[in-house]
Amino acid sequence: MTQIFAYIPHKNGAAEDVALEYPEAAKKIDAGASVTAVVTGSGADLDKVAGDMAKIYSEVIKVDNAALAYPNAEVVRKALTAILPANAIVLVAHDTFGMDLAPGLSVKLDSAYAADAIDFEGVDGDALKLVRQELGGAVSTHVTTDISAGAVITIRPGAFAPVDGGSASGTITDKSGDAGDLAAKRTFIEVVEAEVGDVDITKSDVLVSIGRGIEDEDNIEIAQELADAMGAVVSCSRPIVDAKWLEKSRQVGTSGQTVKPKVYMAMGISGSFQHMGGVKGNPFIVAVNKNPKAPIFQVADVGIVEDILDFMPELQEAIEDL
Amino acid sequence: MEILVCVKRVPDTAENEFELNSDGNDLDRDDLVYSVNEWDNYAVEEAIQIVDKVGGSVTVVTVGDDEAEEVLRREMAMGANNGVLLADDAFEGSDGKGIATILKAEIEKGSYDLILTGAQADEGAGQVGGMLAAMLDYPYASLVNKIEVDGDAKIKVGREIEGGNQEMNEIELPCVLSIQTGINEPRYVGIRGIRKVAKVEIPEKDAGALGIDASAVGEAGAKTKRVDYFVPDMGDGAEMLEGSTDEIIEQLIEKLKAKGGL
Numbered sequence: 385m386t387q388i389f390a391y392i393p394h395k396n397g398a399a400e401d402v403a404l405e406y407p408e409a410a411k412k413i414d415a416g417a418s419v420t421a422v423v424t425g426s427g428a429d430l431d432k433v434a435g436d437m438a439k440i441y442s443e444v445i446k447v448d449n450a451a452l453a454y455p456n457a458e459v460v461r462k463a464l465t466a467i468l469p470a471n472a473i474v475l476v477a478h479d480t481f482g483m484d485l486a487p488g489l490s491v492k493l494d495s496a497y498a499a500d501a502i503d504f505e506g507v508d509g510d511a512l513k514l515v516r517q518e519l520g521g522a523v524s525t526h527v528t529t530d531i532s533a534g535a536v537i538t539i540r541p542g543a544f545a546p547v548d549g550g551s552a553s554g555t556i557t558d559k560s561g562d563a564g565d566l567a568a569k570r571t572f573i574e575v576v577e578a579e580v581g582d583v584d585i586t587k588s589d590v591l592v593s594i595g596r597g598i599e600d601e602d603n604i605e606i607a608q609e610l611a612d613a614m615g616a617v618v619s620c621s622r623p624i625v626d627a628k629w630l631e632k633s634r635q636v637g638t639s640g641q642t643v644k645p646k647v648y649m650a651m652g653i654s655g656s657f658q659h660m661g662g663v664k665g666n667p668f669i670v671a672v673n674k675n676p677k678a679p680i681f682q683v684a685d686v687g688i689v690e691d692i693l694d695f696m697p698e699l700q701e702a703i704e705d706l
Numbered sequence: 707m708e709i710l711v712c713v714k715r716v717p718d719t720a721e722n723e724f725e726l727n728s729d730g731n732d733l734d735r736d737d738l739v740y741s742v743n744e745w746d747n748y749a750v751e752e753a754i755q756i757v758d759k760v761g762g763s764v765t766v767v768t769v770g771d772d773e774a775e776e777v778l779r780r781e782m783a784m785g786a787n788n789g790v791l792l793a794d795d796a797f798e799g800s801d802g803k804g805i806a807t808i809l810k811a812e813i814e815k816g817s818y819d820l821i822l823t824g825a826q827a828d829e830g831a832g833q834v835g836g837m838l839a840a841m842l843d844y845p846y847a848s849l850v851n852k853i854e855v856d857g858d859a860k861i862k863v864g865r866e867i868e869g870g871n872q873e874m875n876e877i878e879l880p881c882v883l884s885i886q887t888g889i890n891e892p893r894y895v896g897i898r899g900i901r902k903v904a905k906v907e908i909p910e911k912d913a914g915a916l917g918i919d920a921s922a923v924g925e926a927g928a929k930t931k932r933v934d935y936f937v938p939d940m941g942d943g944a945e946m947l948e949g950s951t952d953e954i955i956e957q958l959i960e961k962l963k964a965k966g967g968l
């Protein structure tokens with residue numbers, strides 16, 4: 385029987401949402417697999433999360449150590465390498481912590497590695513077939529990975545249907561004693577919180593959100609004028625912030641703000657999962673993009689193939705004439 | 707400080723519309739425009755800025771074919787001092803671990819204090835840096851958006867984590883860091899810059915020169931393999947508004963009114 389281990393990320397005593405998504409991913413790998421939740425951390429927070437996980441998973445492993453109080457990937461990797469059986473199939477979230485942990489973990493476990501899976505199509509012999517995306521979501525691929533000597537696989541948060549909170553009474557096994565030497569060459573110092581900006585994009589019901597399609601800093605004014613006409617606020621994708629054209633506080637996405645507007649106008653945004661990961665609450669999404677194949681059209685409600693630099697002023701005028 | 711930056715030649719997402727070939731199993735690669743992976747430009751810029759401050763040199767390396775040489779030249783035009791091309795038919799079909807294994811062999815031939823990669827490349831895996839570090843037994847930090855060099859033994863690095871918060875760490879040298887966009891503003895490279903380095907000799911190394919066992923890399927060593935490209939079932943997808951711009955705007959305004967956008 386396939387044995388799958390799911391690494392549970394958590395913060396302040398609460399597991400991240402992906403904890404509810406691993407069971408579905410595991411089922412798609414092998415419907416008969418046994419799935420064990422693995423929780424590392426320290427003290428009361430850890431016990432709280434391990435307890436919560438025992439309501440969802442029949443087996444929970446916890447590793448308690450002061451060195452694991454903050455999730456330092458090097459330390460977690462050492463602990464996991466010590467406690468996991470050879471040939472383990474390990475699921476990790478493809479988030480900022482998972483990207484830090486998983487590739488190196490696969491080297492230390494001497495197992496196969498596959499990143500950012502969005503679907504699984506079962507196992508054929510030793511080969512697990514999975515679906516992932518390349519080129520910022522522009523194309524999809526099938527990938528096989530040989531799991532006979534184990535595998536580390538990261539899954540995209542939000543890609544698998546969550547299970548209910550659950551009422552199982554799983555067993556919690558304490559493997560703290562097996563974690564071994566956790567000394568690391570990287571030490572965590574502190575978390576510096578993101579700066580608060582001039583406007584709070586999370587408070588606006590309507591967002592005119594611009595991406596790399598705006599092409600030039602001077603063109604931001606065009607979006608601002610449309611936003612003014614709509615009573616909306618201008619937000620943006622990451623490249624606009626990287627170029628220092630707008631403040632970080634205007635960035636929508638996993639490494640920016642999570643917004644829950646009623647209407648989201650994606651202007652010249654391709655629709656990468658890191659961007660769309662910040663758009664929550666099922667808003668009405670309008671996408672304007674000059675590329676009819678842009679991935680944003682897969683998630684938008686309404687799509688328009690136009691040049692935003694021409695389209696936005698015309699839309700603004702029409703709205704002002706109402 | 708001796709810095710090695712790993713760079714990859716990738717199809718440019720801004721310049722291409724991606725289509726499948728007639729067999730429907732690969733990209734139609736005939737007219738693709740390639741460039742340096744976006745993240746790698748930030749890594750090279752950061753390396754140059756560090757060397758400007760504390761001295762040393764920047765070497766750029768890529769695993770690829772002859773055409774990959776152009777990306778090395780571009781990064782040298784930015785200011786990298788040396789370039790190395792790792793190329794061999796035996797490297798064909800390498801997975802992420804294969805690429806990391808090849809890069810490791812080159813790194814062990816030099817003596818680098820700092821190795822930089824991009825946070826991710828065209829395939830969106832973000833795997834090579836972390837693998838490389840683990841293979842070398844160097845410490846690693848991913849998604850780095852700040853580097854403070856204040857000594858020879860240790861440096862301070864900021865990692866970008868969820869919500870745009872920054873996680874500060876101290877990390878021992880030598881180490882591997884994967885660089886996130888936005889850490890700096892990569893300098894512009896003009897035609898003249900490229901011309902200046904057009905004739906610089908770029909050494910090329912094959913599996914033999916690197917001392918790599920060919921069965922550990924390439925197709926033979928790959929546990930993870932791409933089977934095909936495909937167009938996913940888009941489900942409902944967006945309702946595409948058609949007609950003249952005026953007609954589109956008229957339809958859009960009706961919808962925006964209904965949904966609370968106006």
Ligand SMILES: Cc1cc2nc3c(=O)[nH]c(=O)nc-3n(C[C@H](O)[C@H](O)[C@H](O)COP(=O)(O)OP(=O)(O)OC[C@H]3O[C@@H](n4cnc5c(N)ncnc54)[C@H](O)[C@@H]3O)c2cc1C
Binds near residue numbers: 598659
């Ligand atoms: C760990 C990590 C975290 C990240 N976090 C975030 C995040 O929080 N937020 C975020 O946005 N990104 C984030 N990214 C980056 C993300 O992967 C994408 O690179 C980014 O979202 C792309 O932004 P874009 O859509 O504006 O640009 P592109 O992908 O370059 O798309 C530009 C689009 O504009 C269209 N276009 C161009 N010109 C015009 C025109 N004149 N008219 C109409 N359309 C036009 C093009 O067809 C294209 O579809 C993150 C990446 C990583 C690795």
Ligand SMILES: Cc1cc2nc3c(=O)[nH]c(=O)nc-3n(C[C@H](O)[C@H](O)[C@H](O)COP(=O)(O)OP(=O)(O)OC[C@H]3O[C@@H](n4cnc5c(N)ncnc54)[C@H](O)[C@@H]3O)c2cc1C
Binds near residue numbers: 769827828829835931
């Ligand atoms: C010659 C060659 C042949 C290949 N053949 C196949 C094939 O047949 N089938 C298949 O599925 N895939 C093939 N690949 C793709 C290969 O699997 C990927 O290059 C590998 O997985 C790493 O790419 P990534 O986009 O996942 O990198 P990521 O891990 O996302 O990239 C992160 C960083 O790693 C570094 N990096 C990545 N790749 C390279 C590189 N090549 N050289 C130097 N630094 C790099 C860069 O700094 C980059 O920013 C081939 C690649 C090469 C170079």
